[in-house]
Amino acid sequence: MSAALYLADPYRAEAPARVVAHTAEGGVILDDCLFYPTGGGQPGDSGRLDWAGNRLTVATAVRCDAGIALVPAAPQPLPPVGTQVVQHLDWERRHRHMRMHTALHLLSVVIPLPVSGGQVGETRSRLDFDMPEAPTDRETLEAHLNLLVERDLPVSEDWITDAELAASPGLVKTMSVAPPRGAGRVRLIRIGQGEGQVDLQPCGGTHVARTGEIGGLRLGKVEKKGRQNRRVYLHLDA
Secondary structure, three states: OOEEHHHHOOOOOEEEEEEEEEOOOOOEEEOEEOOOOOEOOEOOOOEEEEEOOEEEEEEEEEEEOOEEEEEEOOOOOOOOOOOEEEEEEOHHHHHHHHHHHHHHHHHHHHOOOOEEEEEOOOOEEEEEEEOOOOOOOHHHHHHHHHHHHHOOOEEEEEEEEHHHHHHOHHHOOEOOOOOOOOOOEEEEEEEOOHHHOOEEEEOOOOOOOEHHHOOOEEEEEEEEEEOOEEEEEEEEOO
8 A cells, every 4th residue: 555645744745656556547556655645525636757767747646445546647658667756746736725625624613514515626615514594794704714824823633543533423524524434543633732722623635734824715605505505615815
């Protein structure tokens, strides 16, 4: 299985690796993967692999039985198994996803309702809430969001066991995507520390180190997606 460098250091944009396998669909599997694989509403990373004067453009990364497969942007010869390559992320795209993903956690703080779905984008993202009526205090919600950004709260990770998560079901905000279980432990993302903590929930995505890094946020439109469901869009100002 590929080692998840994207979790060990989400700010790392370049890393060496060795090709350990190819998939039947034409993907490349590395021993140490820098690319975040599509999952949890966050798109897979894009970028490139370089080796011995060759280059492969990576369109996205996906999970597979053997680990994480890097999907080429176009059909071309793959680096042979055993080849040493250098991974290069499309860092600007990854960083926007990190900012937006952390921002969505903040959105779940200012709208403290169960989440039924979500999607991370580069400049526009959304969460679906179990919410029968659209919020009427949009300006207040937006102000609270940006206040959490301006507080420059630290964002950190913790790990708990599957049993500890089962004993604390209130940690799970998302109804549509269950936290990954089965490996014996679950990753938590914490925003704030001690009495200043504002959020703690299971998440396998990449995040910024502090909320101040997100930048200005703007609430977008709210769509009705069912009798009990409202879709709330969130935009990065820059």
